[in-house]
Amino acid sequence: MTVEKMILAVITTSPHKVAGGVTFVCENNEEMQRIAANLEAILDGIAHALSDDLLIIVKH
């Protein structure tokens, strides 16, 4: 199955902003960036920033 245009993961430092999805809650921005970079490589997706404390990994 090929996945197109789908949010694969959510990485955030403000968990109260997210409901549902595969969410990774991080302590600080540095950790968020590191986890997002790893997930980007693993999932073959692109990390997009919705706000300063919320990143999503999307498969295009």
Next chain:
Amino acid sequence: MNEYTYPILFGVTIGVLTRLYLLKTDYRQYPTYLHGKIIHIALGFIAAGLGTIAVPAIMEKEFAAITFLALAASQFRDVRNMERNTLNELDQYELVPRGKTYIEGIAIVFEGRNYLVIFASFLSTFAYLVWNIWLGIVAAAIAFIVARKLMSGSRLGDIVEVEYVKPHFKGAGLYVDNIYIMNIGLEARREEILRYGMGFILKPKNFNARSTIANLGQRQAILHDISTALGVYRDSGTPALVPLAKRDLDDGRVGIFILPQEKDVEKAKAIIRNVPTLENAIRMPTKSETNQTGRVLR
């Protein structure tokens, strides 16, 4: 040996020479391979033979022989299919794909070139048989010039002005001039993109050009050509590092974002100007009857 031997040899030679002349290996890197070339030269030889034989056949009142030309047409349509299939298969493994519009354009060209070979052979053999070898050579030269004229389409530089703009970020949004390209979430990626990325603005010279460069296939062709010529800073599994072309909806300008390995503004500009305008992408809205009258489109 009979009276037709030399004219036929002459016609076939001219045909094959025309095919060789049209078979240039250029920066688009196709056909680069010896075997690919041999296929095209062999087909060119067959085309030359068909074009040549048609003339003595008519002179000997063997009109049934002409029907072989119909057979040739279906043969060369297969050439187009072959090109399309091969390039489509290979395109999946390109870091920056050609795109279907470009592939279709290349396939059409390969079919068309065989017909030009038939035309060149026919014309030169005809002139040889009716008059003499010298006029045959003149006819061949004319056929060469016609083939060259028909096979050189227009270039992007004819319809747009190219301008270099350094890409920049507004928050997570990547912009070329005022054209939004994409959202990049990772700070490390943003730094990479600023270091390696280049931006260009294509400003259409008229209303027709505006629709032509809006075509997604045409835009992909630009990205492919520039990535082939200057290299590309990406690998599989890094979808964030992808060259993109986006459009300004207000005035039809197109923003090109690329990640070349060789960061040379002047070369990049020259390559963009040299990208062929794809036959299938060309639009002529000003030729529409409704647009012939009233306010002039710009």
